[in-house]
Amino acid sequence: MPCIRCLQWPSQAADWPTRHRYFGWPDSATVDAVVRNGCDVVGVAHPLCKHDEWMEKHQWRLSFSRAEIVLLNSWTREQQIVYHMLRTFMKTERLTQNYKQYGASRFSDYHVKMLMLWACELSPRTWWECESNLVGISVKLMHFLNEWLTSWHGQHYFISDAYFSDYFDIVDIETISAVAKSTSVDSLTQWLVDNYICKCAELCPENIPLLHSDIETKKMLHDSVTAILEWRDHIVCKTLAEQLVVQYFSATDFLEDFRWLT
Secondary structure: OOEEEEOOOOHHHOOOOOOOOOOOOOOHHHHHHHHHHOEEEEOOOOHHHOOOHHHHHHOOEEEOHHHHHHHHHOOOHHHHHHHHHHHHHHHHOOOOEOHHHHOOOOOEHHHHHHHHHHHHHHOOHHHHHHOOOHHHHHHHHHHHHHHHHHOOOOEOOOOOOOEHHHOOOHHHHHHHHHHHHHOOHHHHHHHHHHHHHHHHHHOOOOOOOOOOOOOOOHHHHHHHHHHHHHHHHHHHHHHHHHHHHHHHHHHOOHHHHHHHHO
16 A cells, blocks of 8 residues: 655644653653654545545545554563453454454454553553453453443544544444453453463473363463473573574684584
């Protein structure tokens, strides 16, 4: 799609840099960096105008991809993990569609990103750090998702008077809200075991116990996860060592080093 860089922050989002933020995220330096980067204008028609032949070819929209990259890079490790978990959960449960294929009229990863941006701004940093159970945080965000779609109508993060629900498929909203309201710590934990931990265990050596969907004890789960993390650390160290060897030989005389090694 055609894209034009806009070096100025758009007037449609003029209130974003100055709106009051109760918990200090994003901080002033990050806000300044976002505004300096400007935005892009891309040749994509509004979902409600796609059936108009002229609008489909000539309408453009604002893209805040540059701003989103800056903001995502300022997230804490916990926020990044929760975002990844939510995206994977929504995709696994077939609640999100391919954004490029279906467009903005269907709930997609892009809207999960908008949800997370709001959650990061409206929640204190201590809430992310002190809540050791990331599954618990994800459940609370699923409930926030229901409120964001039904009460807030899916408000855009940068443009305050733009709402996704104005052109969302009503079936999508009802389906997603039903799943979001019914998600509990127990159900999301079981999903995490089935879709993350079991598959990680399958990739590890045979001495790591494989898990099944009928987890019986917390100790079994804890031991398996610990073994998986230890195996991950082993692989990381092994890969790093191999990279250092390659870099060493590429930067020195190979024959002289071979004699030294011999």
